[in-house]
Structures are given as structure tokens and as C-alpha cells.
Amino acid sequence: MSPAERLPAPARELLKGDRRALARLISAVEDHDPAALPSLRALYRRTGHARVIGVTGPLGVGKSSLLNALLKRLREQGRRVGIVAVDPSSPFSGGSVLGDRIRIERPPGDDGVFVRSMASRGHTGGVAAATREVCRLLDAYGMDTILVETVGSGQVDVEIREVATTSVVVLVPHLGDEVQSLKAGLFEIADVFCVNKSDLPGAETAAKDLGELLGLGPASSGWRPAVVTTSTKDGTGVDSLWSAIEAHEAYLDRAGLRASQERERLGQEIVGMVAERVARDLRDGIDRDPELAQLLEEVVARRIDPQSAADRLYRDRARRR
Amino acid sequence: MSPAERLPAPARELLKGDRRALARLISAVEDHDPAALPSLRALYRRTGHARVIGVTGPLGVGKSSLLNALLKRLREQGRRVGIVAVDPSSPFSGGSVLGDRIRIERPPGDDGVFVRSMASRGHTGGVAAATREVCRLLDAYGMDTILVETVGSGQVDVEIREVATTSVVVLVPHLGDEVQSLKAGLFEIADVFCVNKSDLPGAETAAKDLGELLGLGPASSGWRPAVVTTSTKDGTGVDSLWSAIEAHEAYLDRAGLRASQERERLGQEIVGMVAERVARDLRDGIDRDPELAQLLEEVVARRIDPQSAADRLYRDRARRR
Numbered sequence: 319m320s321p322a323e324r325l326p327a328p329a330r331e332l333l334k335g336d337r338r339a340l341a342r343l344i345s346a347v348e349d350h351d352p353a354a355l356p357s358l359r360a361l362y363r364r365t366g367h368a369r370v371i372g373v374t375g376p377l378g379v380g381k382s383s384l385l386n387a388l389l390k391r392l393r394e395q396g397r398r399v400g401i402v403a404v405d406p407s408s409p410f411s412g413g414s415v416l417g418d419r420i421r422i423e424r425p426p427g428d429d430g431v432f433v434r435s436m437a438s439r440g441h442t443g444g445v446a447a448a449t450r451e452v453c454r455l456l457d458a459y460g461m462d463t464i465l466v467e468t469v470g471s472g473q474v475d476v477e478i479r480e481v482a483t484t485s486v487v488v489l490v491p492h493l494g495d496e497v498q499s500l501k502a503g504l505f506e507i508a509d510v511f512c513v514n515k516s517d518l519p520g521a522e523t524a525a526k527d528l529g530e531l532l533g534l535g536p537a538s539s540g541w542r543p544a545v546v547t548t549s550t551k552d553g554t555g556v557d558s559l560w561s562a563i564e565a566h567e568a569y570l571d572r573a574g575l576r577a578s579q580e581r582e583r584l585g586q587e588i589v590g591m592v593a594e595r596v597a598r599d600l601r602d603g604i605d606r607d608p609e610l611a612q613l614l615e616e617v618v619a620r621r622i623d624p625q626s627a628a629d630r631l632y633r634d635r636a637r638r639r
Numbered sequence: 640m641s642p643a644e645r646l647p648a649p650a651r652e653l654l655k656g657d658r659r660a661l662a663r664l665i666s667a668v669e670d671h672d673p674a675a676l677p678s679l680r681a682l683y684r685r686t687g688h689a690r691v692i693g694v695t696g697p698l699g700v701g702k703s704s705l706l707n708a709l710l711k712r713l714r715e716q717g718r719r720v721g722i723v724a725v726d727p728s729s730p731f732s733g734g735s736v737l738g739d740r741i742r743i744e745r746p747p748g749d750d751g752v753f754v755r756s757m758a759s760r761g762h763t764g765g766v767a768a769a770t771r772e773v774c775r776l777l778d779a780y781g782m783d784t785i786l787v788e789t790v791g792s793g794q795v796d797v798e799i800r801e802v803a804t805t806s807v808v809v810l811v812p813h814l815g816d817e818v819q820s821l822k823a824g825l826f827e828i829a830d831v832f833c834v835n836k837s838d839l840p841g842a843e844t845a846a847k848d849l850g851e852l853l854g855l856g857p858a859s860s861g862w863r864p865a866v867v868t869t870s871t872k873d874g875t876g877v878d879s880l881w882s883a884i885e886a887h888e889a890y891l892d893r894a895g896l897r898a899s900q901e902r903e904r905l906g907q908e909i910v911g912m913v914a915e916r917v918a919r920d921l922r923d924g925i926d927r928d929p930e931l932a933q934l935l936e937e938v939v940a941r942r943i944d945p946q947s948a949a950d951r952l953y954r955d956r957a958r959r960r
Contacts (some may be wrong), residue, residue, distance in 0.1 A: 355946065426846060566820035577939075584938050585925050591949035592956070594916035600910040617905050618898075623683035624905060625676065628912035635913070 329357035332459055333364065340432065340459050348436055358451060363457040367459035368400070371563055372482030374507070379490045380514045381467055383550035384559075385422050389431065392463055398430040400456030400464040402622045404449060404478065405437045446477035450587070453481060480583060481571045482574065484566045486510045486559070487594050489528075491520035508543050510562045514546040514552060520553055530562060541569055600631065650678035655781055661753065661780050668772045669757055679772060682779040689721070689778040689782065692884055695789045700811045701835045702788055704871035705880075707744050708750065712877055713784055719751040721777030721785040725770060725799065726758050748876030753777060771908070774802060800828050801904060804897065805887045807831045808810035809878070810849075810911070812841035829864050831883045837868035837875060862890055921952065 331339035344490060346354030375381055392399050401422050424431045436452065453464050468478050479485050487508035511532075513525045529545045544562040548555035570576040605612040613630065616622040622630075652660035696702055705847040710769035715719050722743050734847045742743045745752045757773065778828050789799050800806050808829035832853075839955060891897040898936030924931040934951065937943040943951075 359944045359946055362946075364940055461806045580727040581935065582940050585922070585935050587945050588935070588938065588949045588952065589918050589925070590745050591946065592921055592952050593914045595949070596917045596955050597910050597914035600913055601906070604906050604910070614902065614906050614909070616904050617909065619688055620684045623680045625680055625912065628909045628916070631909065631913050632916050 325360050326356040328354070329360045329458075332361065332455065335429070335460070337429070337432065340455060341434075343455050345435075346435055347455070353513055358454070360438050364458040365454045366457070368462050368464050369399055369484070370464045370466060370482045371569055372466045372468065372478045372485040373488060374478065374485065375512075375514075377469060379488045380550055381488050382422060384488060384512070384548060384556075385467060387466065387548075387550050388560065389422065391560060393425070393428065393430060396430075397463045398461045399432075400459070400461035401431070401433045401467070402449060402452055402456070403433075403435045403463065403467040404445060405435055405469070415573070432459070432461060446480045447587075449478060449592075450481045458475055465481070469563060480586070481572060483579070484509045484563050486512055486563065488512045488514050489498045489524070490515045491518050491524040493494060509541065509566045510559070511543055511545045512555075512559055513545065513547045514550065515611050516549040517551050521547050530549065540573055542565065552559030596635075642808075644762055647677045648682050648715050649675070650779075652921060653678070653682065653776065656750070658750070658753065659877055661776060664776050665755055665757075665773050666960055667770055668776070674800045679775070683775060685779040686736070686775045689774065689783050689785050690805070690888055691774050691787060691803045691808040693799045694809060695791065695799065695806065696809030696833075696835075698790060700809045701808050701871055705809060705835055705869060705877075706788060708869075708871050708874060708877045709786065709881065710743065711871060712881060714746070714749065714751060717751075718733070718784045719782045720753075721774070721780070722752070722754045722788070723773055723777070723780035723785065724754075724788040725766060725771060726754045726790070745842045753780070760924065766799045768908075768911075770799060771802045801907070804891060804900070805830045805884050807819070807833055807884065809833045809835050810845070811836045812845040825900045830862065830887045832866045832877075832878070833866055834866065834868045838872050839871040842868050862887065863893055917956075 328339050332343060343357055345351075347358070348475045350469055365371055372387060373381060376585065389399055389401065395408055399421070401590050405421065417638070424433050434452065436448065449466060453466065466478055466482055487509050489511065511525075511528055513528065515521065516525075525545050525547045532543050532545065544565065546555055546558045546562050548559055550556075570579070600610075604614055605611075610631070612620070613627050617624055617627050646654070649660050649664055661711045664675055664678055665912050667670075668679070694702060694706060696924060710720055710722065713721065724743065745754050756775065757769065770787060774787065777785050787799055787803055808831070810832065812834065832846075833850055834842055834849065836842065837846075846866050846868045853864050865886065867876055867879045867883050869880055870876075891900070921931075925935055926932075931952070934943070934948050938945055940947045
């Protein structure tokens with residue numbers, strides 16, 4: 319059995335280092351193109367090597383500059399880096415809201431960097447699923463470090479945590495009232511806090527306040543989030559930021575959490591795929607099966623409540639199969 | 640068969656107009672208390688009369704004042720009003736992020752108003768489900784108009800659209816850069832735009848710009864969002880806001896959309912409940928069934944890819960049952 323021979327052509331080309339094959343497979347993931355599935359399945363076995371680092375924070379905190387600075391540092395270390403920027407997108411049209419927002423530049427001719435922007439499309443759950451597949455493609459391609467950028471607008475960031483092993487939340491010293499709720503929502507997803515624009519007044523105070531706030535909270539998981547200050551103006555703190563990320567990654571290994579979290583994530587992923595397929599079957603059933611359509615009419619007419627209808631559907635499925 | 644006699648006690652008390660019974664059942668929904676299920680099921684048949692209006696927008700745009708002004712107007716018309724304020728909550732602890740944020744006041748002794756604040760809890764899908772049940776309780780209690788307030792932080796607002804028949808998005812003339820993305824994300828969920836704080840400079844321009852922007856877009860659904868300006872300082876525009884909401888509700892009836900959207904929503908709700916139960920069965924299976932646990936180990940070891948594992952699980956379920 320020679321696995322290499324049995325690989326679909328796109329997967330084989332990706333493994334040979336063909337950037338266009340990688341780009342095409344990523345597009346296929348974004349478009350939910352079923353033609354890519356055999357390649358995705360085959361490539362899964364070549365994954366599990368890359369570290370996936372989530373970087374999130376509201377618009378305007380300088381995430382792009384920070385990622386550029388991190389990228390430079392990682393390339394100097396000889397790391398191969400993939401960057402995925404998840405754009406908030408309109409929940410209905412699926413179009414990107416901020417346009418082609420990514421401002422990370424690949425150094426010309428540097429094959430050790432691959433940058434990709436993708437729309438979040440507003441599909442609950444779908445963002446994490448697509449991002450996960452794109453990270454796997456980058457992983458199989460040989461990128462050892464993958465940075466996933468999101469905009470800190472709530473649900474998407476929480477979902478990305480399902481993909482990243484370390485989550486960095488980027489803030490600036492003074493945020494408007496409008497983003498206080500975002501900031502609060504981001505609070506518990508952070509393994510590392512980065513107070514960027516440390517050249518602005520108030521940065522040290524903000525970092526100190528944050529540190530104290532974190533010190534007051536429970537350290538139940540055994541990891542107390544690190545707080546670092548950075549300035550992408552003069553490059554201050556970028557080394558400390560990377561060290562904090564590495565410290566968290568080392569902690570995951572030391573505490574045995576990397577394996578358990580990976581198992582948990584894969585379990586959720588598989589269960590989610592099966593449940594989604596069952597939901598699709600049921601929706602098709604409502605459209606096509608007169609008995610199901612009738613059940614829905616009974617609910618619409620308030621003769622049966624939704625929960626009882628769901629119970630009946632659940633039992634019927636069990637009987638029929 | 641006398642349906643009234645077969646009602647569980649809490650449901651019977653609610654129907655008699657007992658506010659404490661209503662409050663207790665709402666708490667039970669929030670706590671996912673299974674003891675409330677028989678009442679919820681029984682009360683479903685008494686629902687379908689209330690209009691549910693979603694009101695969303697970023698923090699600081701004056702939603703609470705606006706809701707107070709709307710409430711006053713609706714009470715003058717003799718309407719019975721329920722208000723549900725969905726608070727952004729921490730996705731992990733489930734605690735409310737902004738504390739007890741609601742600032743809507745029930746006129747003392749006025750039994751025609753019921754106000755309730757609830758945490759969104761960060762459960763994807765769960766916010767809509769809980770809000771839907773709370774609206775049903777208020778509906779069964781006899782409230783004919785239900786206002787659901789959310790904070791405009793993305794996913795939650797989209798979910799609330801699954802519950803509300805008319806969605807109002809509240810904005811102010813000048814929003815910081817930080818909320819531009821929120822604003823954009825809210826764009827397509829709005830049936831009515833409300834530019835509040837019209838006493839501030841720039842309000843008319845903002846409304847005009849918005850109107851032009853909307854005029855340029857496709858009116859594919861046959862409804863072009865209305866734009867109204869309000870000032871809760873002097874009460875200007877609150878009548879126009881309510882008229883715009885009523886115009887959209889009338890449009891839903893005229894176009895036959897109320898019935899089709901209701902059918903679509905109930906179908907999604909039922910399918911979602913069955914899929915969730917299947918997912919729970921599977922998660923339990925991974926914990927207890929050695930065969931499923933082994934399958935997950937194979938995925939962790941990268942000998943099987945997640946999609947193939949999901950396919951096998953899906954087929955096994957079909958065979959076993």
C-alpha cells in the first residue's frame with residue numbers, strides 16, 4: 319500500500335509545495351466545494367504539527383501591524399508561517415463587510431509565508447469549521463505556526479477558540495464606551511493579553527489594571543493569562559509577546575492539556591458533523607415527506623407544541639431506521 | 640375533554656394573570672429547568688397572538704430611553720406590553736457582562752407591563768431558543784406587543800431575528816470607528832432604522848445618507864427598510880417609529896409572509912431540537928460506548944479523518960436503530 323499514490327492530485331501537489339494548489343484548496347473550502355473533500359480527507363493524516371495561535375481584538379487596535387511584526391520575528395527564527403484573517407461578514411449576503419481588510423504582507427518571494435483572508439459568512443459554527451480546514455491545509459503544507467486573526471466581535475472569536483490552542487486578545491490603552499462590552503466578552507477567551515500602542519499614554523496603567531484584575535480572578539485552570547505591552551511603532555514588546563505565547567503552549571504540554579483538548583475538539587467536530595447531517599435529512603423530510611409536512615402544519619395550527627413534535631420526530635427516526 | 644383542567648398548576652396560574660407565576664416560569668426557562676416543560680408545552684396552544692418587535696443597536700445609542708418612550712405610547716393606546724432585554728453575557732461563565740443593565744421602568748401598579756432582563760449566556764442558538772420561550776410565556780399571559788432588546792453585538796442580534804417579526808436597528812448620528820463593523824453587521828437585519836438623538840448635529844444627514852444607501856440596494860424582498868429619526872429628549876419621532884413598525888407588520892400580512900415565516904421558523908425550531916438531541920446522544924456515546932471512544936482515538940491518532948468518522952457514525956446510527 320503506497321499512500322502517496324492514492325492521494326488525489328490536488329493533495330499531492332500541495333504536499334509537493336505547490337502554492338497554487340494550496341490556494342485552490344483553500345478556496346474550495348470557502349466555497350464548500352465537495353470536489354475538495356477527497357483531498358481534505360487524505361491530507362488530514364499529514365496534519366497535527368502546526369501550532370495555531372488566535373489573535374483577536376476590536377478594529378483599530380493595530381492587529382495587522384502586530385501580526386506583521388510577529389511574522390518578521392517568526393521568519394527570522396526560520397519558522398514557516400500561515401496567516402488566516404477572518405473577516406466579519408454580512409450574515410445574510412455572506413459578503414465581506416470590511417472589504418479585503420487584511421494588510422499583512424508576504425515578503426516578496428518568501429515561500430515560508432502564506433497569507434489568506436476569508437469571510438466569516440455569519441454561519442454559526444461554520445466559521446470555526448472552515449477555519450479549522452484551512453489551518454489543516456496550511457499544516458499539511460508544512461507551516462509550523464499559524465496565526466488566525468479575528469475582529470473581536472463576539473461569537474466568531476469564541477468559535478475560533480475551538481481552533482486555536484493559544485488565544486491572544488489585543489487591546490489599546492483607551493477604548494471607547496462602545497467597545498466595553500466587546501472587551502468584556504473577550505475577557506475569558508484570552509490566554510495572553512496584549513496592550514498594544516504602548517507609546518500612547520496610559521498603556522502601563524492599563525496593563526497594570528488588567529494584571530490586577532486577572533490576579534483577582536480564579537486561576538482554576540492552572541494558567542493565569544499573561545499581560546504584555548507592545549508598540550508596533552518601534553517594535554517594543556514583540557519578543558515578550560511571542561515568549562508569552564510560547565509559555566502558554568509549553569504549559570499545555572506540561573499539564574497534558576494539549577492531548578485532552580485535541581480529543582475534546584475532535585469529538586465535538588465529529589458529533590457536530592453528524593448532527594448537521596441529521597438536521598439536513600429532517601429539513602429535506604419536511605419539504606418532501608407529507609407526514610412530516612403535516613406534523614409541521616399541526617404545530618403551526620397550535621394543535622401540537624414544538625417540543626412534542628420534536629419528540630415524535632426523534633422517536634420516528636429511531637423506529638424507521 | 641376539558642383542556643383547562645389538564646393544565647399544570649403554573650400554567651393555570653399564569654393564565655389567570657398571576658405575575659409571580661409568569662416570573663417563575665421565565666426563570667425556569669432561563670435555568671433550563673425541566674420541571675417547567677409541561678407548562679411550556681401546555682401554554683403553546685395559547686400563543687400566536689402577540690407581535691414580537693426586536694430592537695437592537697450598540698451600547699450608548701439610547702435604546703432604553705427609546706423603549707421607555709415607546710412603552711408610554713403603547714400603554715396610552717391600551718396595549719399590553721412585555722419587554723425582554725437580552726444582556727450580552729460572558730460565553731464561559733454565563734454571567735452577565737454589563738450587570739443588570741436594563742433601565743426600563745414599569746409604571747407602578749401597571750399590570751399591563753412586564754419587564755424582564757435575561758443573560759444571553761453565549762450559547763449559540765440558545766439565546767434565540769430561550770427568548771422564544773419567554774416571548775411565548777408573555778404571549779400566553781396576554782401581552783399583545785413584545786419588545787426584545789439586544790445590544791447589537793453580532794450573532795445574538797441575528798438569532799433574535801429568528802424570534803422577532805420586525806427588527807428595528809437603532810443608531811446615532813456619529814458612531815466611533817470601533818462600531819463601524821457592528822453597524823455594517825446590523826445593516827441587513829433591519830426592517831426599520833431609527834436614528835436616535837436627532838437633537839445632535841448630523842442626524843438629518845445621517846438619516847438621509849442611510850436612506851440613499853438603502854435606496855441603492857436591492858428591494859428583492861419587497862420591503863425597503865424605513866428610516867426614522869427620534870429624540871427621546873423631547874419625544875420627537877416616537878410616533879413615526881411606531882408607525883414604521885406597524886407598516887412593516889401590515890406588509891407581512893399583506894404579502895402573506897407572516898404565515899410562511901412562522902412556518903419556516905417553527906420548522907427550524909423543531910429540526911434544531913431533534914438535531915440537538917442526536918448530538919447529545921452521540922456525546923454520551925463517546926463517553927460510554929467503547930466502540931465510539933475507539934473511533935475517536937483513531938481520529939486523534941490521525942488514522943481516520945473526522946469526516947470519515949462522522950460518515951461511519953451516521954451510517955452506524957442508521958443500522959443500529
